[in-house]
Amino acid sequence: MRDLGAGFKYLLKGQRWVARHGKQFGFGLLPGLITLVLYAAALVALALWGADFVGWATPFADDWTSPWQGLFRGLLTAVLFALALLLSVITFTAVTLLIGQPFYESLSEKVDRDVSPDGTAPESDLPLWRELWISARDSLRVLVRALCWGILLFGLGFIPVLGQTAVPAIGFVVTGFFLTQELTSVALQRRSVELRDRLALLRARKSLVWGFGTPLAVSFLVPFVAVFLMPGAVAGATLMARELLGEETEDGERAAGESAEGETAEAEAGHPGPYGV
Known part of the structure; x- marks a missing residue:
């Protein structure tokens, strides 16, 4: 429970950080707005032509009598749109980060310098194109995992009672x-x-991760809210990353030292060092 609250506090700290740095917040809105427009256009197109697509994909139902043909294709159209909504929530962050990679890198560095005792931040020696490639590759791997979970949960959603609650x-x-x-x-x-x-x-500190990410996932259901929260979410995630790695903050204490439970979890997971290598 303590880590759950700590995760949520990092989400709030990130929003407060960008609120104090208005310029960073302003630039941070642009990638989210671009992604929102692209996703909105795709969902509108699906709403307009989804039924036609389902009809084209199910020619075997052309000879079905009424009302079975309409019910079957209507259900498939609803399932297709619901799955598209689920995937849009899951992939929104990855696509926004990819579009706004240079800015979010800069924002994250500024957060690190702001809270670091010596005012420095780790810097990547890789060229931008290499960072973009690594980011896109890793995001694709994560999205494949997320897609598998999404399909599984979507299928379980048809189970009466359980599918509408748990x-x-x-x-x-x-x-x-x-x-x-x-x-x-x-x-x-x-x-x-x-x-x-x-x-x-992240798996060693699941409660911390859930405390940060679950409220964010709920808020991301509202598209414009997702856009406005993205800069602060990146800032908060940077602060949380420092705790996960046990880095010092400006008060001179190890960030991870605030949670003995988290350190125990890392030790049990066999984590070999602060950078996981």
Whole structure:
């Protein structure tokens, strides 16, 4: 429970940080707005022509009598649109981070310098094109995992009672984990932490991750809210990444030292060092 509250506090700290740095917040809105327009256009197109697509994809139902043909194709159209909405929530962060990679890298560095005792921040020695490639490759790997979870949960959603209660709650928790993974990757990739080690860090502190990512996943259901929260989410994820790695903050204490439970979890997971290598 303590880590759940700590995760949520990092989300709030990130929003407060960008509120104090208005210029960073303003630039941070642009990638989210671009992504929102692209996703909105795709969903509108699906709403307009989804039924036609389902009809084209199910020629075997052309000879079905009424009302079975309409019910069958109507259900498939609704399922297709609902799945598209789920995928848009899961992939929104990854696409926004990819579009806004240069800005979010800069924002994350500024957060690190602001809270670091010596005012420095880890910097990547890789060229921009290489960072973009690594980010896109890792995001694709994570999205494949997220897609598998999404399809599984979507199928379980048809189970009476369970599908309308427990499954949506689990869906928000799972989505929150993947959102946190994408957001912390900005700071962790700059520290040369590989995807496998990033996932190990997050799994060792699941409660912290859920406290940060689950409220964010719920808020991301409202498109414009997602756009406005993205800069602060990146800032908060950078602060949380420092705790996951046990880095010092400006008060001279190890960030991870605030949670003895988290350190115990890392030790039990066999985490070999602060950078997971």
